[in-house]
Amino acid sequence: MVTKVYIPMDDYVGLLPGILEARIPNRKGRPRPELDLGGLRCMFLSFEGIDAYARTPFAFPFVMSLLRGEFRQPMHCLEEVDWLYLGGDKAVFIAALADHAAATGEEAELIPFRQLTGAVPQEPREGEYHVTIPRNTVNYNEQAWVRDKSLLADTPPEEWGRKTAVNTGNYAHLVERFAEPILPRPPRLIVDLGSGLGYTTAGLARCYPDAQVFGLELSDAALEMARTSFDEPNLTFLKHDISTPLDFEEGAIDLLVSINALAYACDQKRSADDIFSKLSPDGLFFNHSRIGYSHDFWEFPYSLIWPLIFQIYPETWAGAAGAHGLKTRMLPPQLSRRLTPWSFMHPMSQGTRRAMERCSLRYQEEDASEYLPCITHSLLLHSRHVEDNMDRHLSGDGSRRETLAHCLGLFPEMPGYVQELALRSRRENAKEMGLGDVGMDYCRRFVGCPVGF
Numbered sequence: 001m002v003t004k005v006y007i008p009m010d011d012y013v014g015l016l017p018g019i020l021e022a023r024i025p026n027r028k029g030r031p032r033p034e035l036d037l038g039g040l041r042c043m044f045l046s047f048e049g050i051d052a053y054a055r056t057p058f059a060f061p062f063v064m065s066l067l068r069g070e071f072r073q074p075m076h077c078l079e080e081v082d083w084l085y086l087g088g089d090k091a092v093f094i095a096a097l098a099d100h101a102a103a104t105g106e107e108a109e110l111i112p113f114r115q116l117t118g119a120v121p122q123e124p125r126e127g128e129y130h131v132t133i134p135r136n137t138v139n140y141n142e143q144a145w146v147r148d149k150s151l152l153a154d155t156p157p158e159e160w161g162r163k164t165a166v167n168t169g170n171y172a173h174l175v176e177r178f179a180e181p182i183l184p185r186p187p188r189l190i191v192d193l194g195s196g197l198g199y200t201t202a203g204l205a206r207c208y209p210d211a212q213v214f215g216l217e218l219s220d221a222a223l224e225m226a227r228t229s230f231d232e233p234n235l236t237f238l239k240h241d242i243s244t245p246l247d248f249e250e251g252a253i254d255l256l257v258s259i260n261a262l263a264y265a266c267d268q269k270r271s272a273d274d275i276f277s278k279l280s281p282d283g284l285f286f287n288h289s290r291i292g293y294s295h296d297f298w299e300f301p302y303s304l305i306w307p308l309i310f311q312i313y314p315e316t317w318a319g320a321a322g323a324h325g326l327k328t329r330m331l332p333p334q335l336s337r338r339l340t341p342w343s344f345m346h347p348m349s350q351g352t353r354r355a356m357e358r359c360s361l362r363y364q365e366e367d368a369s370e371y372l373p374c375i376t377h378s379l380l381l382h383s384r385h386v387e388d389n390m391d392r393h394l395s396g397d398g399s400r401r402e403t404l405a406h407c408l409g410l411f412p413e414m415p416g417y418v419q420e421l422a423l424r425s426r427r428e429n430a431k432e433m434g435l436g437d438v439g440m441d442y443c444r445r446f447v448g449c450p451v452g453f
């Protein structure tokens with residue numbers, strides 16, 4: 001068997017000596033003025049816990065960009081998948097090809113090409129390799145304060161944010177403000193999912209002294225800190241893994257709150273279905289989280305094939321809410337507003353980091369609204385009594401092409417400064433990834449529309 005390795009003419013001479021030096025069995029294929037992407041042998045990637053998929057050849061560097069640490073998959077050892085070099089670290093590419101040759105015994109047919117035509121069809125094909133990328137549910141919050149408890153002990157919760165627990169705040173007042181016009185009566189049972197240090201949970205116990213308030217959390221360290229810091233009589237902290245069903249009766253919970261925690265649920269659809277079944281028919285779910293679209297938008301072309309699967313996708317939660325007869329209101333309602341101050345992002349993208357920091361400042365100066373979410377975060381309110389505004393959000397079956405085309409296609413609607421910063425971010429990302437003209441062309445062809453570089 002032979003692995004077809006397609007290489008742009010301009011990169012061929014640069015790659016060949018390394019391939020020979022690595023003693024990869026190879027032969028030279030007939031050079032092609034044009035490479036039709038529609039004819040490549042591909043693999044089909046799906047992503048655990050969300051409706052997202054991409055059909056792709058082994059298109060380097062996109063398929064390698066996240067194959068590190070917990071994402072590592074032996075995809076480069078798959079047989080009968082074509083390789084396509086589009087830029088990036090030549091040594092890494094050659095090492096992967098050498099591993100592939102050793103694992104499969106396949107000879108590499110090196111085929112230079114001048115330019116691309118067509119696009120990779122996204123529909124799965126019979127007999128193609130199907131690879132499921134596991135969800136990363138590593139607990140990001142176990143930071144310095146867990147290793148050194150003295151950092152937070154003896155510090156009032158108002159100052160925790162300045163002492164390493166940076167993403168902890170008290171959202172109770174915000175929850176109360178949104179809940180007040182929605183809940184038909186004061187809540188009797190309130191649950192905070194992934195309650196962390198319990199600051200918001202305790203705030204809720206104070207706002208609603210007649211309710212029973214539970215904070216559910218997996219981290220022992222966080223539970224211990226929460227229990228020693230807050231002692232409201234109606235407040236209980238329990239150990240619970242949000243990937244497992246909630247231990248409450250169906251329809252029992254009047255007010256569900258989750259702040260920056262649901263991204264850790266392994267199977268988003270299953271968790272969403274369980275959570276909505278436990279909400280009372282007139283209840284409210286205040287769901288604040290990081291949103292995957294920001295990765296799609298800002299971190300393009302890193303985001304070309306991989307959704308950021310440790311964030312949530314609003315349509316997953318709106319879909320589950322709908323199946324339980326609930327509506328979903330997203331705040332802020334537009335994508336541009338969803339891409340605002342502060343950030344949690346892919347660590348490798350320095351261009352994005354710089355762009356987001358600037359965007360954050362501009363947003364605060366020019367665009368500040370009463371509810372100021374983070375640059376990558378949104379608030380979803382799920383209830384029978386909210387006005388649903390999810391109509392302009394993504395639908396379909398989760399093809400990366402469709403998601404990206406929608407997300408990137410909103411570019412012209414963005415404020416000028418967002419456009420300017422997104423462009424800068426994408427250009428810097430493409431440069432960091434080492435994409436040449438052919439690589440950038442591949443991005444446009446994959447998405448099927450102009451993508452703004």
Ligand SMILES: C[S@@+](CC[C@H](N)C(=O)[O-])C[C@H]1O[C@@H](n2cnc3c(N)ncnc32)[C@H](O)[C@@H]1O
Pocket residue numbers: 137139141167168169193194195196197198199200216217218219222240241242243258259260261264265
């Ligand atoms: C970013 S923190 C937010 C904490 C809190 N809601 C707040 O706003 O301060 C995420 C929390 O989710 C918790 N967490 C992570 N995985 C979890 C799981 N599988 N089950 C329950 N909690 C989890 C973490 O321990 C952490 O406390």
